[in-house]
Amino acid sequence: MPDEDGYFGESVAATYDESSAEMFESDAVDPAVDLLAGLAELAGTGRALELGIGTGRLALPLSRRGVEVHGIDLSRAMVERLRAKPGGDAIGVTIGDFATTTVDGTFSVAYLVFNTIMNLTTQDAQVDCFANAAAHLEPGGRFVVEVMVPDLRRLPPGQNAVPFHVGETRIGFDTYDLATQSMSSHHVRVEDGRGSFRSIPFRYVWPAELDLMARLAGMRLRERWEGWTRGPFTGESRSHVSVWEKTTG
Known part of the structure:
Protein backbone atom coordinates (compact mmCIF):
# COMPACT_ATOMS: atom_id res chain seq x y z
CA MET A 1 0.00 0.00 0.00
CA PRO A 150 0.19 0.92 -24.87
CA ASP A 151 2.09 -2.10 -26.12
CA LEU A 152 -0.86 -4.46 -26.25
CA ARG A 153 0.32 -6.21 -29.42
CA ARG A 154 2.75 -8.14 -27.21
CA LEU A 155 -0.17 -9.78 -25.41
CA PRO A 156 -1.30 -13.05 -27.03
CA PRO A 157 -4.87 -14.19 -26.32
CA GLY A 158 -5.24 -15.34 -22.73
CA GLN A 159 -2.06 -13.62 -21.45
CA ASN A 160 -2.06 -10.48 -19.32
CA ALA A 161 1.62 -10.14 -18.31
CA VAL A 162 4.62 -8.82 -20.25
CA PRO A 163 8.20 -8.74 -18.89
CA PHE A 164 10.17 -5.52 -19.32
CA HIS A 165 13.36 -6.52 -17.49
CA VAL A 166 14.91 -9.89 -16.72
CA GLY A 167 18.27 -9.88 -14.97
CA GLU A 168 20.25 -11.75 -12.36
CA THR A 169 19.08 -9.58 -9.47
CA ARG A 170 15.92 -7.93 -10.84
CA ILE A 171 12.80 -9.02 -12.67
CA GLY A 172 10.16 -6.58 -13.86
CA PHE A 173 6.86 -7.25 -15.57
CA ASP A 174 3.64 -5.40 -16.36
CA THR A 175 0.13 -6.82 -16.00
CA TYR A 176 -2.82 -5.44 -17.96
CA ASP A 177 -6.60 -5.37 -17.65
CA LEU A 178 -7.85 -4.54 -21.13
CA ALA A 179 -11.41 -3.94 -19.95
CA THR A 180 -10.48 -1.08 -17.60
CA GLN A 181 -7.14 0.12 -19.09
CA SER A 182 -5.57 -0.53 -15.71
CA MET A 183 -2.08 -1.95 -15.46
CA SER A 184 0.52 -2.55 -12.78
CA SER A 185 4.29 -2.66 -12.91
CA HIS A 186 5.80 -5.31 -10.64
CA HIS A 187 9.41 -5.23 -9.47
CA VAL A 188 11.16 -8.21 -7.88
CA ARG A 189 14.70 -7.69 -6.52
CA VAL A 190 17.16 -10.04 -4.86
CA GLU A 191 20.08 -8.33 -3.10
CA ASP A 192 22.45 -9.94 -0.62
CA GLY A 193 20.27 -13.01 -0.51
CA ARG A 194 17.12 -11.07 0.39
CA GLY A 195 14.14 -10.56 -1.86
CA SER A 196 11.80 -7.59 -2.18
CA PHE A 197 8.64 -6.95 -4.17
CA ARG A 198 7.01 -3.70 -5.18
CA SER A 199 3.94 -3.09 -7.33
CA ILE A 200 2.76 0.26 -8.72
CA PRO A 201 -0.66 0.76 -10.38
CA PHE A 202 -1.13 2.79 -13.56
CA ARG A 203 -3.78 3.56 -16.15
CA TYR A 204 -2.57 3.37 -19.73
CA VAL A 205 -3.99 5.91 -22.14
Missing part, protein backbone atom coordinates in the same frame (compact mmCIF):
# COMPACT_ATOMS: atom_id res chain seq x y z
CA PRO A 2 1.21 3.57 -0.63
CA ASP A 3 2.22 5.84 2.23
CA GLU A 4 1.45 9.55 2.53
CA ASP A 5 3.86 10.16 -0.37
CA GLY A 6 1.86 7.87 -2.64
CA TYR A 7 3.95 5.15 -4.30
CA PHE A 8 7.11 7.30 -4.22
CA GLY A 9 7.97 7.36 -0.53
CA GLU A 10 11.34 7.30 1.17
CA SER A 11 12.30 3.78 0.07
CA VAL A 12 11.78 4.69 -3.59
CA ALA A 13 13.14 8.24 -3.38
CA ALA A 14 16.38 7.05 -1.78
CA THR A 15 17.42 5.16 -4.92
CA TYR A 16 15.28 6.82 -7.60
CA ASP A 17 18.05 8.66 -9.45
CA GLU A 18 20.28 5.58 -9.48
CA SER A 19 17.53 3.19 -10.58
CA SER A 20 16.58 5.55 -13.44
CA ALA A 21 20.17 6.55 -14.24
CA GLU A 22 19.73 6.30 -18.02
CA MET A 23 17.00 8.97 -17.86
CA PHE A 24 19.47 11.38 -16.23
CA GLU A 25 22.01 11.06 -19.05
CA SER A 26 22.52 14.12 -21.23
CA ASP A 27 21.12 12.44 -24.34
CA ALA A 28 17.82 11.92 -22.49
CA VAL A 29 17.73 15.27 -20.69
CA ASP A 30 19.11 17.81 -23.18
CA PRO A 31 16.54 17.37 -26.01
CA ALA A 32 13.68 17.62 -23.50
CA VAL A 33 15.10 20.76 -21.92
CA ASP A 34 15.73 22.32 -25.34
CA LEU A 35 12.10 21.76 -26.36
CA LEU A 36 10.61 22.95 -23.06
CA ALA A 37 12.83 26.03 -22.90
CA GLY A 38 11.82 26.95 -26.45
CA LEU A 39 8.13 26.61 -25.62
CA ALA A 40 8.53 28.67 -22.45
CA GLU A 41 10.01 31.50 -24.51
CA LEU A 42 7.11 31.57 -26.96
CA ALA A 43 4.71 33.65 -24.93
CA GLY A 44 3.97 35.61 -21.82
CA THR A 45 5.91 35.11 -18.62
CA GLY A 46 8.22 32.37 -19.85
CA ARG A 47 7.45 30.43 -16.66
CA ALA A 48 7.18 26.63 -16.60
CA LEU A 49 5.06 24.37 -14.40
CA GLU A 50 6.16 20.76 -13.92
CA LEU A 51 3.48 18.32 -12.80
CA GLY A 52 5.21 15.54 -10.86
CA ILE A 53 8.52 17.37 -10.47
CA GLY A 54 10.14 14.53 -8.49
CA THR A 55 13.87 14.92 -7.85
CA GLY A 56 14.28 17.63 -10.50
CA ARG A 57 15.62 15.64 -13.45
CA LEU A 58 14.31 18.26 -15.93
CA ALA A 59 13.45 21.14 -13.62
CA LEU A 60 17.04 21.77 -12.53
CA PRO A 61 18.63 22.01 -16.01
CA LEU A 62 15.63 24.00 -17.23
CA SER A 63 16.13 26.44 -14.35
CA ARG A 64 19.82 26.71 -15.26
CA ARG A 65 18.68 27.77 -18.73
CA GLY A 66 17.01 30.79 -17.13
CA VAL A 67 13.45 29.46 -17.08
CA GLU A 68 11.51 30.06 -13.86
CA VAL A 69 10.17 26.64 -12.85
CA HIS A 70 7.55 25.76 -10.28
CA GLY A 71 6.60 22.18 -9.48
CA ILE A 72 3.77 20.17 -7.99
CA ASP A 73 4.43 16.77 -6.43
CA LEU A 74 2.72 14.52 -3.89
CA SER A 75 5.95 12.99 -2.58
CA ARG A 76 7.79 14.97 0.07
CA ALA A 77 10.58 12.37 -0.03
CA MET A 78 11.23 13.00 -3.73
CA VAL A 79 11.11 16.77 -3.28
CA GLU A 80 13.63 16.54 -0.43
CA ARG A 81 16.09 15.03 -2.95
CA LEU A 82 15.43 17.94 -5.29
CA ARG A 83 16.03 20.42 -2.48
CA ALA A 84 19.37 18.80 -1.62
CA LYS A 85 20.77 19.30 -5.13
CA PRO A 86 22.62 22.45 -6.26
CA GLY A 87 20.00 24.99 -7.34
CA GLY A 88 17.15 22.99 -5.87
CA ASP A 89 16.28 25.61 -3.29
CA ALA A 90 15.57 28.11 -6.09
CA ILE A 91 12.69 26.05 -7.47
CA GLY A 92 9.29 26.54 -5.87
CA VAL A 93 7.38 23.32 -5.15
CA THR A 94 3.82 22.82 -3.95
CA ILE A 95 3.05 19.50 -2.27
CA GLY A 96 -0.15 17.94 -3.57
CA ASP A 97 -1.90 15.88 -6.21
CA PHE A 98 -0.94 17.39 -9.58
CA ALA A 99 -4.37 16.58 -11.01
CA THR A 100 -6.09 19.09 -8.73
CA THR A 101 -3.51 21.17 -6.80
CA THR A 102 -3.29 24.80 -7.87
CA VAL A 103 -0.49 27.36 -7.58
CA ASP A 104 -0.37 31.13 -7.97
CA GLY A 105 0.26 32.78 -11.30
CA THR A 106 0.14 31.61 -14.90
CA PHE A 107 2.65 29.78 -17.05
CA SER A 108 3.77 29.65 -20.66
CA VAL A 109 4.30 25.89 -20.55
CA ALA A 110 3.19 23.04 -18.30
CA TYR A 111 4.67 19.59 -18.68
CA LEU A 112 4.22 16.03 -17.46
CA VAL A 113 6.90 13.53 -18.50
CA PHE A 114 8.23 9.97 -18.18
CA ASN A 115 4.78 8.26 -18.22
CA THR A 116 3.68 10.18 -15.13
CA ILE A 117 0.18 10.80 -16.54
CA MET A 118 -0.34 7.07 -15.99
CA ASN A 119 0.19 7.49 -12.23
CA LEU A 120 -3.34 8.86 -12.29
CA THR A 121 -5.23 5.58 -12.23
CA THR A 122 -8.68 6.69 -13.38
CA GLN A 123 -9.90 8.44 -16.51
CA ASP A 124 -11.57 11.09 -14.36
CA ALA A 125 -8.25 11.94 -12.69
CA GLN A 126 -6.51 12.19 -16.05
CA VAL A 127 -9.27 14.49 -17.34
CA ASP A 128 -8.89 16.60 -14.19
CA CYS A 129 -5.15 16.83 -14.82
CA PHE A 130 -5.67 18.29 -18.30
CA ALA A 131 -8.18 20.78 -16.90
CA ASN A 132 -5.74 21.74 -14.13
CA ALA A 133 -2.88 22.23 -16.59
CA ALA A 134 -5.06 24.39 -18.85
CA ALA A 135 -6.19 26.50 -15.88
CA HIS A 136 -2.55 27.39 -15.14
CA LEU A 137 -1.65 28.27 -18.73
CA GLU A 138 -1.73 31.67 -20.36
CA PRO A 139 -3.72 31.90 -23.61
CA GLY A 140 -1.52 30.29 -26.24
CA GLY A 141 0.41 28.40 -23.58
CA ARG A 142 1.48 24.80 -24.19
CA PHE A 143 0.91 21.56 -22.29
CA VAL A 144 3.48 18.83 -23.00
CA VAL A 145 3.07 15.15 -22.14
CA GLU A 146 5.59 12.35 -22.66
CA VAL A 147 4.06 8.88 -22.34
CA MET A 148 4.29 5.36 -23.72
CA VAL A 149 1.98 3.96 -26.37
CA TRP A 206 -4.14 6.24 -25.92
CA PRO A 207 -3.03 9.31 -27.91
CA ALA A 208 -6.53 9.93 -29.28
CA GLU A 209 -7.92 9.74 -25.74
CA LEU A 210 -5.44 12.38 -24.61
CA ASP A 211 -6.47 14.61 -27.52
CA LEU A 212 -10.09 14.43 -26.35
CA MET A 213 -9.05 15.28 -22.78
CA ALA A 214 -7.19 18.29 -24.16
CA ARG A 215 -10.21 19.38 -26.18
CA LEU A 216 -12.43 19.17 -23.10
CA ALA A 217 -9.92 21.43 -21.32
CA GLY A 218 -9.90 24.04 -24.09
CA MET A 219 -6.69 22.94 -25.82
CA ARG A 220 -5.83 21.64 -29.27
CA LEU A 221 -3.04 19.40 -30.52
CA ARG A 222 -0.16 21.31 -32.10
CA GLU A 223 2.59 18.67 -32.39
CA ARG A 224 3.14 14.98 -31.76
CA TRP A 225 6.55 13.33 -32.10
CA GLU A 226 7.96 9.93 -31.30
CA GLY A 227 10.29 11.47 -28.72
CA TRP A 228 12.12 14.58 -27.61
CA THR A 229 14.34 14.63 -30.70
CA ARG A 230 11.15 15.27 -32.70
CA GLY A 231 11.21 12.19 -34.90
CA PRO A 232 7.94 11.41 -36.70
CA PHE A 233 5.22 9.63 -34.76
CA THR A 234 4.12 6.48 -36.61
CA GLY A 235 2.11 3.34 -36.08
CA GLU A 236 5.29 1.64 -34.84
CA SER A 237 6.17 4.30 -32.26
CA ARG A 238 6.28 3.02 -28.69
CA SER A 239 6.06 6.44 -27.06
CA HIS A 240 5.15 10.00 -27.93
CA VAL A 241 5.75 13.59 -26.89
CA SER A 242 2.60 15.61 -27.54
CA VAL A 243 2.10 19.37 -27.36
CA TRP A 244 -1.32 20.97 -26.93
CA GLU A 245 -2.03 24.70 -27.11
CA LYS A 246 -4.53 26.51 -24.88
CA THR A 247 -7.08 28.09 -27.18
CA THR A 248 -9.46 29.60 -24.61
CA GLY A 249 -8.95 32.65 -22.43
